[in-house]
Structure formats: C-alpha cells, structure tokens
Amino acid sequence: MPSIRHEIPLQLLRHRPEVAALIARTVLGLPVPDLPCWRPGPETVTLLSPGELHLDVVLVGTVTEKPEFAVIHEVQNSCGVPDLERIALSWPAYVTHVRQRLGCPVVLLAFCPDEPTARKIAAPVETGHPDFVFRPRTYWPGMLPAITTVAEADRWPELALLSAPGHLADDERRSVLAMALEAMQHLEPDWRVHYHDYISKCVPARYRKEWEELVAIAIENYHWESDFAQEHQAIGRAEGKAEGKAEALAGSVLRVLKRRGVHVDDAVRARVTACSDLDQLTRWLDLAVIVDSAERIFDDGADPLAEPE
Incomplete structure (x- = not known):
C-alpha cells in the first residue's frame, strides 16, 4: 500500500499540474515550455504482451487540445538494488510509450526524500541500444527554494509543502x-489533515515540539478556516493531546515574550508552565504580543486587547 510520503507529493502535483513543469524548468534547468494549460494525463501504459505499466502521474501541457509537452513525475523514496533494477526496465518504457501515445516531447522527473537517494536514482541506465542512455532527472526537497513568506505560500502552496522537509535543519525552519x-x-x-500528517512525519523528533507549538498558535488564534481548525482539534482529541496542547501553548507564550525582548523571570515562567487551562493560556498568548512587562x-484589570473608546 502506498505510503503518505509517496502519495502526498503526487496529490500536490495533481492539484496543480503546472508545478511539475515549473520545477523542471526553474530547478532542473530542463527545456520545458511555459504553456498556458497543464492537466493530468494517462497514468497507465499498455504493453504488447498482456499487462500494464502504472506511472505515478503524467502532466500534459497544451495550447489548445493538442499535447505540446508531457512531464512524467515519479516519487521514489528508496534506492535499493530491486528499485534500481525495476527503474532500469520500466522508466525508459514510460518515456517512449507516453511519447508515442501523446505525440509530443516527454521528460521524466523523480522526487526523492534526500540527496543520496536522488543521486543513486539518477544513475544512467544503459538500454543496450547505441547512444541510447536514459538518465532520470531527480530532485529532493532541499533543491527547492525555501518558502518563508506569506506571499510565496499563498501563490505556490504546493511548493511550500514539497520544499518544507528539505529546510527543517535551517535557521529559517520556523x-x-x-x-x-x-x-x-x-x-x-x-x-x-493528510497534508498535516505528511509534514508531521517529515519533522525530526527534535523539532516536533516547535511544529506542535505553531499548530496550536494557528488554532487558538483562529487563523484558519473553521473546518480546518476543527479537523486539527479532532486530531488532538483523538490522540489525547490536551495536555500536550497546553504545554505547547505555554511554550508559545514564553517564546513570544522572548522574541519581543521582554524579560521573563523564574516566577513568570513557573506560573505559565504550570497552567493547564487552555482558555487562560490563550489569553496570556494574546497579551504576550503587546505587553511591555511579562507580569x-x-x-x-482592563483588557489591553480591547479597542479604545
């Protein structure tokens, strides 16, 4: 059964097919045209003998209805000997059969979890025919640019999720x-919820608390649409994370004060971390954004968040 790390990148590309062409053109330097329309294409190849080859996803670029260019996109998370043997036999066939079926140029990209895997998968495949050497074009999340601004995330949400696992050890991780x-x-x-799970599985254990803090802040400040907040709250209830949520909110209160340069003494720290009341912690988090003293x-008394009369 395909794993979430295999299916989520493919779903992101199906959601917005032009992303594959953008990556091929701007990250890998391939001559993929900037066509006005990209759509999902055929994902099976019929063989001469009974049977089919199943591709991960094919994205087809068009000007009218006629295909002008196609990008085959595979997700390859492992690089053992059986994987390389399968790739050597199947991937060249993907390219030649899709080219014959659509009558247009075709490239094959492979999304890998890390650089070592991508380099092994990119090894040339000798087909046996003179000068016919097939070279998969591979990339990994760290090759994609880090998405660190709201404008970029709003314009290219798919790239924000595809690239995130490659930048979790960077200073810009948060x-x-x-x-x-x-x-x-x-x-x-x-x-x-599946996208949330995908990122959660990619976050190393040492950064998991930081990720949970960000999710908690997003929920408690109603930054998300209500259905998304409810989905995450349901995840928390299902997994019994009420205690962890309070801990994450308390950490967020202290982090916001620290980032603003507000001194936090031991008494304040102890009171915040001992609190398990989510409503109280949420209020403290709201106040931490504006107060000039941690106490x-x-x-x-008066609510500093209230609108002036």
Whole structure:
C-alpha cells in the first residue's frame, strides 16, 4: 500500500499540474515550455504482451487540445538494488510509450526524500541500444527554494509543502513550518489533515515540539478556516493531546515574550508552565504580543486587547 510520503507529493502535483513543469524548468534547468494549460494525463501504459505499466502521474501541457509537452513525475523514496533494477526496465518504457501515445516531447522527473537517494536514482541506465542512455532527472526537497513568506505560500502552496522537509535543519525552519501551515488553507479541504500528517512525519523528533507549538498558535488564534481548525482539534482529541496542547501553548507564550525582548523571570515562567487551562493560556498568548512587562499578562484589570473608546 502506498505510503503518505509517496502519495502526498503526487496529490500536490495533481492539484496543480503546472508545478511539475515549473520545477523542471526553474530547478532542473530542463527545456520545458511555459504553456498556458497543464492537466493530468494517462497514468497507465499498455504493453504488447498482456499487462500494464502504472506511472505515478503524467502532466500534459497544451495550447489548445493538442499535447505540446508531457512531464512524467515519479516519487521514489528508496534506492535499493530491486528499485534500481525495476527503474532500469520500466522508466525508459514510460518515456517512449507516453511519447508515442501523446505525440509530443516527454521528460521524466523523480522526487526523492534526500540527496543520496536522488543521486543513486539518477544513475544512467544503459538500454543496450547505441547512444541510447536514459538518465532520470531527480530532485529532493532541499533543491527547492525555501518558502518563508506569506506571499510565496499563498501563490505556490504546493511548493511550500514539497520544499518544507528539505529546510527543517535551517535557521529559517520556523518560517518554513509556519508557511506550510499557511499553504494548507489554499489546498483541498478534504486533504488538509493528510497534508498535516505528511509534514508531521517529515519533522525530526527534535523539532516536533516547535511544529506542535505553531499548530496550536494557528488554532487558538483562529487563523484558519473553521473546518480546518476543527479537523486539527479532532486530531488532538483523538490522540489525547490536551495536555500536550497546553504545554505547547505555554511554550508559545514564553517564546513570544522572548522574541519581543521582554524579560521573563523564574516566577513568570513557573506560573505559565504550570497552567493547564487552555482558555487562560490563550489569553496570556494574546497579551504576550503587546505587553511591555511579562507580569502584565497576569493582569486581571482592563483588557489591553480591547479597542479604545
């Protein structure tokens, strides 16, 4: 059964087929034309003998109804000997059969989880015919540009999710993860939980708490559409993460104060981390954005967030 790490990149490309052409052109330097329309194409190849080859996804670029260019896109997460043997026999056939079927130029790209895998998958395939050497064109998330601004995430949400796993060890990690969340609100509602799971599985354990903090902030500040917030809240309930959510919110309160340069003494830190009331922690988080003293998040008087009269 295909894994989430195999299916999610393909779903992102099916959602917006021109992304594959953009990657081929701007990241891999391939002569793929900037055509006005890209659509999913045939994903099976019929053989002379009974049977079929099943491609991951084919994206077809057109000007009218006539195919002008096609991009075969595979997701390849492993590079063992059986994988390389299968690729040597099947991928050249994908290209020649799709070219014959559509009558247009074809390139094959492979999305790999990391650079070592991509380099092994990119090894030349000797077909046996003189001068006919097939070279898969591979890339991995780190080859894609990091998406770190709202404008980029809103314009290319698919790239924000595809590139995020390759930039989680960078200084811009927090921005990359925040923009992955931003991107999800522009994608299909039915797939948002799956996209969340995909990023969660890609985040190394040492950064998992930081990711959960960002998700908690997004939910508690109602940054997302209500259905998305409910989906994430359902995930939290299903997995019994109420305690973890409070811990994440408490960490967010302290982090916001620190980032703003507001001094946090041991007494404030102890009170925040000991709190398990999500509503209270949410209020403290809202106040942490504007107070000039850490102790003021505990004020019971006038609400500093209220609109002036």
